[in-house]
Structures are given as C-alpha cells and as structure tokens.
Amino acid sequence: MKANPGGQIDLNAVIGREGIIQILWETVEQQSLVITAERRIGKTTVIKKMRHEPVAGWVPVFQDLERCHSAAEFAMAVYKEIHQFLSQKGKVTRRAKEFFTAMGGVEVGGLFKLPEKAGTQWKDVLTRAVEDLIHENDVSGTKLLFLWDEMPFMLANIRDREGEQTAMEVLDLLRALRQTHGGLRMVITGSIGLHHILSSLKEKNYGNSPVNDMAAIDVPPLDQSDAIKLAGLLVEGETLPSPDLEAAADAIAREADCFPFYIHHIVKALKIRGLDATPENVAQVVASQLVDANDPWELLHYRERIPIYYREDQKAVFLILDELASRTGTATVNELLAMLKGASAFDDRERLLRLLSLMERDHYLKRDEDGRYRFRFPLICRWWTINRGL
Ligand SMILES: Nc1ncnc2c1ncn2[C@@H]1O[C@H](COP(=O)(O)OP(=O)(O)OP(=O)(O)O)[C@@H](O)[C@H]1O
Numbered sequence: 001m002k003a004n005p006g007g008q009i010d011l012n013a014v015i016g017r018e019g020i021i022q023i024l025w026e027t028v029e030q031q032s033l034v035i036t037a038e039r040r041i042g043k044t045t046v047i048k049k050m051r052h053e054p055v056a057g058w059v060p061v062f063q064d065l066e067r068c069h070s071a072a073e074f075a076m077a078v079y080k081e082i083h084q085f086l087s088q089k090g091k092v093t094r095r096a097k098e099f100f101t102a103m104g105g106v107e108v109g110g111l112f113k114l115p116e117k118a119g120t121q122w123k124d125v126l127t128r129a130v131e132d133l134i135h136e137n138d139v140s141g142t143k144l145l146f147l148w149d150e151m152p153f154m155l156a157n158i159r160d161r162e163g164e165q166t167a168m169e170v171l172d173l174l175r176a177l178r179q180t181h182g183g184l185r186m187v188i189t190g191s192i193g194l195h196h197i198l199s200s201l202k203e204k205n206y207g208n209s210p211v212n213d214m215a216a217i218d219v220p221p222l223d224q225s226d227a228i229k230l231a232g233l234l235v236e237g238e239t240l241p242s243p244d245l246e247a248a249a250d251a252i253a254r255e256a257d258c259f260p261f262y263i264h265h266i267v268k269a270l271k272i273r274g275l276d277a278t279p280e281n282v283a284q285v286v287a288s289q290l291v292d293a294n295d296p297w298e299l300l301h302y303r304e305r306i307p308i309y310y311r312e313d314q315k316a317v318f319l320i321l322d323e324l325a326s327r328t329g330t331a332t333v334n335e336l337l338a339m340l341k342g343a344s345a346f347d348d349r350e351r352l353l354r355l356l357s358l359m360e361r362d363h364y365l366k367r368d369e370d371g372r373y374r375f376r377f378p379l380i381c382r383w384w385t386i387n388r389g390l
C-alpha cells in the first residue's frame with residue numbers, strides 16, 4: 001500500500017473503522033445522524049466505506065455538497081438522486097416531476113435545473129421529491145440513505161451567497177421533512193463543525209435547534225492496533241528498509257496519535273528523504289514536519305480558526321491553550337480562571353465554562369472524570385508548544 005496523505009484512497013486501502021461503521025449503521029435504523037470529528041480524521045473515508053459496503057436494506061448515496069452553492073442546487077441534487085433511485089425500481093418521482101415541469105425546470109444531461117427566478121420553489125421540489133421517495137417506495141423495499149459530506153460548508157456558501165435566512169430555511173425544511181417522514185434518513189458531516197454555522201445563524205436571531213432530532217457521533221482516531229497495521233502496510237508498500245518493522249510501525253502510530261492522515265504523512269516523508277523506517281528516523285521526521293513552514297500536516301488551522309470562531313474571546317482561548325501546553329498537565333476551571341484574571345481582564349466564570357465546552361466541541365480539549373482539562377490530542381499539544389514558541 002502506498003502512502004497517499006489526503007488523497008482519495010481505494011476502499012481496500014481503508015484500514016479499520018469496522019466498529020464505528022457498525023455503530024453508524026445501527027443508529028441509522030433509528031434516526032438520522034451528524035458525524036462530528038476533528039478535521040482530517042477520516043470522516044469522508046468512513047462514509048465512503050459505508051456507501052461501498054451497505055448493510056442489507058439500505059441503498060446509500062454519497063453526495064459531496066461542497067459543489068452546491070445555492071439552496072436550489074442542493075434541492076436539485078437531492079431530487080436527482082431520488083429520481084435515479086426510484087427509476088431503478090421502475091417507479092417515478094411523480095409529484096416532484098409535475099411541479100418541476102410546471103415551474104419551467106429543465107433536465108439537461110441528467111442534471112435538473114430550476115429557472116433563475118424560481119425564488120423559494122426549491123422547497124416545493126425538495127418536499128415533493130422526498131414525498132415521492134417515501135410514498136413510492138414500498139415498505140419492504142430497500143431504503144435510500146443520504147450521505148451528505150461537507151454539509152456545513154454548503155450551508156456557509158448559501159449563507160454567504162443567499163443570506164442567513166435561506167441557510168436557515170434549508171435546515172428547517174430538512175428537519176420538518178425528517179419529522180413528517182419517519183423513514184427518511186440522512187448522515188451529515190463535513191470538515192467544519194456544524195455548530196459554528198449554527199452559531200453564526202444564531203447571531204441573526206435563528207433560535208431553532210435544527211439537528212436536535214439527530215444523533216451526534218464522533219469519529220475517533222484509529223484504534224491503536226489498526227494504526228500500527230496501517231503504518232506497517234505503508235512501510236512495506238513503500239519498500240522502506242526497516243531493521244525492525246514492528247518497532248517502526250509502533251513508533252509511527254504513536255507519533256501520529258493514531259490519526260491515519262499523519263501516519264500517511266510520516267511514511268511519505270521517510271520515503272522522500274530516503275530514510276529507513278526506524279523509531280529514531282520517525283521521531284526526526286515528525287519533529288521536522290511540525291516546524292515545517294509549509295505546514296504539511298495542515299495543523300495551522302488549529303490556530304488560524306480561533307479568531308474566526310471565538311472572536312472577542314480569542315485572547316482567552318489563546319491563554320488557555322498556552323497555559324495547558326506549557327503545563328504539560330491538566331488544569332481545573334478555577335485554576336484557568338485564576339490564570340485568566342492574572343493575565344487579562346477576563347473575569348467571568350460562566351463565560352469561561354461556555355468557552356471550555358466550545359473548545360471541547362472543537363476538539364482542542366478533553367475533560368477528565370474529575371473535571372480537569374487538558375489537550376485532547378498530545379500531538380496537537382506538542383505542535384502548539386512549538387508553534388507558539390512556548
Ligand atoms: N481508515 C483509513 N485507513 C487508511 N487511511 C486513512 C483512513 N482514514 C483516513 N485515511 C487517510 O487520511 C486522509 C484523510 O481522510 P478523510 O479525507 O477521510 O478525512 P476527513 O475527516 O474527511 O477530512 P476533512 O476534515 O478534511 O474533510 C485520507 O486521504 C487518507 O490518506
């Protein structure tokens with residue numbers, strides 16, 4: 001197996017993930033779900049594997065919504081999938097088609113397009129297409145499962161192009177459709193946390209909780225044994241000489257915090273530098289990648305997104321992360337509050353609690369059973385220390 005950090009990987013190059021995928025399938029039987037997880041952890045890979053290896057009763061369809069820039073484009077993309085699904089069963093999307101045609105919509109080369117001035121008609125097409133899906137599909141038949149990657153990114157696109165109102169309407173309509181049609185299932189994920197889009201909409205007085213009927217499931221890094229297996233397969237695939245493959249694979253998995261993306265990167269870097277796979281070379285490669293100005297591991301976003309996500313609280317967030325990184329240990333809420341009071345004008349315990357829970361949702365922090373905070377990923381703590389010159 002060749003190292004391919006960030007690229008499209010073959011299904012047979014996907015290691016592990018059986019456990020989380022089983023949980024996802026079991027959950028889908030009951031409700032729709034949102035996959036939350038840190039960037040580059042392997043979310044897209046997980047849902048692509050679901051698409052290729054569906055369990056009985058489901059026909060999953062994978063849609064990368066990054067391509068949709070308007071609510072109408074989204075509605076048309078969903079309509080198209082429903083149309084294909086039903087056509088394969090010899091059924092038709094009668095309700096949606098009638099409305100779509102009456103609206104002056106056209107189908108060109110398998111793509112559906114509404115006329116420019118269609119306003120909010122996308123809602124009717126989407127609603128009718130879902131009605132067709134639910135009503136035309138017999139109870140015993142296979143069910144369509146939407147796997148929607150980059151949904152938050154699409155919502156941000158819609159918000160920026162068509163306004164907050166339209167982005168909210170997309171979320172509200174999807175929720176209403178889930179409520180009306182018990183059998184409708186969608187899996188939503190993406191590289192930006194959905195909660196950030198929701199909080200930007202809340203600032204525009206959007207008070208709804210449009211995903212509180214969906215299960216939230218976190219994709220963790222690989223299990224340690226799978227991370228070691230992936231590292232070993234990549235070292236072999238790249239034909240790197242290794243006096244002790246087991247020790248090398250172990251070191252790669254450990255240094256990468258079991259993130260498959262970083263495992264690919266380490267092996268690629270060993271290959272490019274012509275180094276043998278040994279624990280010493282692995283440590284050397286990681287140390288240099290963490291300080292590399294080109295940021296091959298795409299870690300800078302952990303720092304750069306803070307001003308955007310946390311705005312007026314950004315200073316407090318930097319201080320908290322600096323404190324936890326330089327302590328290389330844990331801290332209680334009171335200790336963090338005392339530190340913030342000493343270093344800034346921050347003096348609000350409730351606000352700190354809210355901030356800490358957001359930082360947990362953004363995967364910076366983890367809370368112990370006894371309530372002490374620390375960095376969630378040791379690797380990120382290490383990078384933060386280097387990057388911030390602590
Ligand atoms: N199970 C796996 N086995 C082997 N390699 C993997 C696995 N999961 C992820 N990878 C590697 O990590 C890279 C990133 O994975 P993926 O694109 O699925 O992450 P993501 O969480 O969807 O990222 P983003 O947050 O940018 O959307 C892949 O290109 C591949 O190199």
Ligand SMILES: [Mg+2]
Pocket residue numbers: 043044045149190191
């Ligand atoms: Mg992805």
